Amino acid sequence: MRAGDLVELVRAPAALTVLGDTLAGMAAAPPATRRARHGLLPVASACLYLGGMALNDYGDRDLDALERPERPIPSGRVTPGQALAVGTGLVATGVVAAGVASGRRGLGVALPLAACVLTYDLAAKDRPAGAVVMAACRGLDVLLGATPTSWRAAAPTAAVFVTHTLAVTALSRGEVHGTTSTVARCAVAGTTAAATATAAAALRPATARPAASRSGAVTRTLGALAATAGYVATCLPPQLHAAEDRSAGAARAATRAGIQAMVPLQAAWTLRGGRAASTAVLAGALVAGRLLRRRGRKQVSIT
Known part of the structure; x- marks a missing residue:
């Protein structure tokens, strides 16, 4: 298995969109509680995601042989055993990293998360x-x-990400045979709800943050609102197009846009929590993702 085949198997560029999940969760906590080891949480998140992508292709190997023969397993570039080993190894690494980062609390979430990854x-x-x-x-x-x-x-942050993911996953079901206007419109409704909740949160002070100057609070609010607008601009137009077009190509485009829109959504919540450093990491992930896509990497899919 070549390095390029491994990168394609685990959808490495898409992993950049998952780093901000844990950063958004951290942004809800008081800054004084941060420790250096907590930096392992985004690593744990990325390992679980990458492992899930490898297991995704392992589970779909027979279907992909018919519908997507260019993928690593049906094309013969990666064996099913290799994909299974990579997937389970990365998921296990993610669980261990979460335990090292935050002990029993981390394991208390990482183990159910790993179970959900395997179940899906x-x-x-x-x-x-x-x-x-x-x-x-x-x-x-x-x-x-x-x-x-x-x-x-x-919890409010998690609820928004759950809503967005439901919308994107529903649309991804139509990447091969096309979607329906009902599914696409439900995705539009999900995006609208997620954006509304995020904007409303941006207008309220984060209780985890200490008292700050009025100018600092205004800057954080405006930044979070701008990131929310970026989320809507990235995600909503392709979904509206899919509601009219309903083709497989339109569903794929809307799914890709939904995955990419995770980064500005994550940035909105980290900005709302006053985490400038986390937002900078997300900005770097966004740039890196665009560069990788420009280098001709295959289209990202969550199915």
Whole structure:
């Protein structure tokens, strides 16, 4: 297995969109609670995501042989055994990293998250509950970032990410055979709800933050609102187009846009929490993702 085949198997560029889940969760916590080891939480998140992508292709290997023969396993560039080993190894690494980062609290979220990843990839994906399981993965990923302190403070953030993920996952079901106007319109409604909740949160002070100057609060609010606008601009137009077009190509474009829109959504919540450093990391991830896509990497899919 060549390095390029491994990168394609785990959808490495897409992993840049998951780092901000834990950063958004951390943003809900008081700054004084941060420790150096908590920096392992985004690493844990990325490992769980990358492992899930490898297991996704392992579980879909027979279907991909018919519908997507260019993928690493059906093309023969990666064996099923290699994909299984990579996937399980990365998921296990993610769970261990979460435990090192925040002890029992981290394991208390990482283990259910790993179970959801395995359930989605190997059992639930093609079932009605599949979108719910995928959304639970994203919500738990946000809560993973809050494990050093309290999950309760990050619950509104997690709810927004669950809503967005439900919309994207529903649309992704139409990447091969096309979607329906009903599904696309529900995705539009989900995006609208997520954006509305994020904007409303941006207009309220984050209780985890200490008292700050009026100018600093205004800057954080405006930054969070601008990031929310970026989220809507990235995600909503392709979804509206998919509601009219309903073709597989339109569904793929809307799914890609939904994945990419995770980064400005994450930035909105980190800005709302006053985490400038986390926002800078997300900005770097956004630039890196665009550069990787320009280098001709294959289209990202969550199915």
